[in-house]
Amino acid sequence: MDRVIVGVSGSPAGLAALRFAVAEAQRRGVGLGAVRSWQVAAGCRSRPWGEAGWDRAWERDAGQRVAAAFRCALGGVPVTPQVVVSTPAGAPGTALMDAVSGPGDLLVVGAGSRWWGGGVARLLVRRAPCPVLVVPPPALARVPGRRLVREVAGELARMAPRGQAGV
Template identity: 45%
Template sequence: MGISLSLAGLEALRFAVAEARRRDSRLMAVRAWVCHRSSWAWPDREYERTLADKARRTIVEAFEEAAGEVPADLPVVRRTAEGWPPIVLKESVTSPRDLLVIGAGRRWPAGEVVRACVRHQACPVVVVPPPEMARLARGRTTARRLFREAAAALEKNQGNVPD
């Protein structure tokens, strides 16, 4: 499962959790990070550690946003690695029976990462589109705001539900 904080990525995480439960298998949450280098400037180790830490925090944040927390009833393996996401995801696949789940990204039906994953994986790939509300809102910021407002309204009104 490729981890992303995009709305499609969070939807993909929900799908992957449900699928891992259905298959009674572990879930590997993978977040790739890239340390951009040029011929004249090599980032130092501290910068690379910062990027790796951010990737680890992104996995935790994605579970919190998508499911409230990392599921306790499911074995979850967290992996972060430096590299281009399709390569990191390909290296994370251990069997042709694995299932790679990724969010569609900004360009639906397929962006560069999605196309590369579908083209080069040795296992089935599920590409999860963003939620319908996000597609209708036509924008990540607007859709996230709408989701947060809806969640706040539900939370506020939970105590006001008649028995």
């Protein structure tokens, strides 16, 4: 069965990708696979928890990050489409490609850098067995810090009633 699969992150582009993926799954009438992978940093598998303890902690953290992304992007996990959350161990690109069940699926990821997608998106575009959609960050997320402050101040000034231009 065809699905929309989204790589979940809390970045502005990742949240935009999550919103797009939910809308696309609803439009197509298919399920949504939400994938957030995790990797244990070298040297972290030692005491006091041991390997299994660290794995459980990282997997739990990945699940919490998926829930937080849904809350931030959409106010919570939608009722439709049916959402299946996956938090596999491993590299993000590999985890997303492993989630694909066939060429009818659609992979959706947020652009990870100023260049068109970052390493995960480039890997998926080159190697994924299905179409890949790379969602750019929202316009305000692409604006450098000082310029953002100027643009927000200018927008607030334009929105203020006449004679009250100060913030």
